[in-house]
Amino acid sequence: MCQRIAQSNLKKPCSVLPILLSPICSSQHLKLVPSHPNAAPFLSPMESSAACKVLAVMPVLTLLFRLSSSACSFTVLNNCPHTIWPGTLAGAGTPELPTTGFRLDSGQTARIRAGPGWSGRIWARTGCQFDDTGNGTCLTGDCGGQMECRGAGPVPPVTLFEITLGNGLDDDDFYDVSLVDGYNLPVVAAPRVLHGACNATGCLADLNAGCPKELQVDGGGGGGVVACKSACEAFGLDEYCCRGEFANANTCKPSPYSSIFKAACPRAYSYAFDDGTSTSTCKAYDYTIIFCPDLNRLRSSHNYYQGGKGAGGGDEAEEPDENTPSSCASNLSSHLLFLPLFFLLREYELHWHHQQIWN
Structure with missing residues (x-):
């Protein structure tokens, strides 16, 4: 999804990814690249597939939030x-x-x-x-x-x-x-x-x-x-x-x-x-x-x-x-x-x- 958006220069939806994925995107394997100097960073097409894999966990987070507030x-x-x-x-x-x-x-x-x-x-x-x-x-x-x-x-x-x-x-x-x-x-x-x-x-x-x-x-x-x-x-x-x-x-x-x-x-x-x-x-x-x-x-x-x-340490409980x-x-x-x-x-x-x- 993000790869298609990046290729068509529709960058706003992907600009939220640094917020959601900052711990991952800050690694040496995923770098954030800006589309232009004043634009919010987004993932390049080359790296977007990895980000989209991470997005797979988002439904789980959404489910947990729904459970926490409802059932x-x-x-x-x-x-x-x-x-x-x-x-x-x-x-x-x-x-x-x-x-x-x-x-x-x-x-x-x-x-x-x-x-x-x-x-x-x-x-x-x-x-x-x-x-x-x-x-x-x-x-x-x-x-x-x-x-x-x-x-x-x-x-x-x-x-x-x-x-x-x-x-x-x-x-x-x-x-x-x-x-x-x-x-x-x-x-x-x-x-x-x-x-x-x-x-x-x-x-x-x-x-x-x-x-x-x-x-x-x-x-x-x-x-x-x-x-x-x-x-x-x-x-x-x-x-x-x-x-x-x-x-x-x-x-x-x-x-x-x-x-x-x-x-x-x-x-x-x-x-x-x-x-x-x-x-x-x-x-x-x-x-x-x-x-x-x-x-x-x-x-x-x-x-x-x-x-x-x-x-691996200490004595067992009595x-x-x-x-x-x-x-x-x-x-x-x-x-x-x-x-x-x-x-x-x-x-x-x-x-x-x-x-x-x-x-």
């Missing part, structure tokens, strides 16, 4: 050794997502588009059985006995990813992983960043393995514990549920049970007023939500970034006691702030393919 997506990855059935629920005043419930087998991913300002929850159901009409039940996270939740929220206990998207480029997103309604699966949420101080968040611990007996949900059939209730769900007391006279941050304090959750998952909400260390802000074009994340993969990414042996899941997960979760999201997401992208896309 976002959620990429859901199932790293569990079993099938899950993700569910979605929109907050008040926002439309439901293109899908509100679907099946996701082990090793599969799905991407869901969301409009600006969308607010809601995403979670994983387990142990589901549905008939051909989409009716059925789930052991955890059930939403009205339907494959598609259609406005029905999850039955506790369930691990929740919660988010409110901004409405424009300068309007940040707010997101968290919540254990306020209990726990059923470990999850990590990692933003693909447009701008801002963005961090991965989540709960890496297997809380089912260390769940206090009074909070346990047994799946029956010898399957063991499938979920861990919150103290509010288990006992129904106002002091645990932050209601009545305890409906404010001054009177509703962490309970011994929520403290167990917080010790295992320091970046997650452990009770209703656990805002200080649990809510993250960001401006991202995608949030990757990984159920049952691979702890070894996260650990190796962290060691590489921090200069461990895998990076290994936590493998027999204490809460201690192990607490150690790893506290490092989520420093995880290089590029390595985290790149490793998963090398092994996963988008199977389902909802626009």
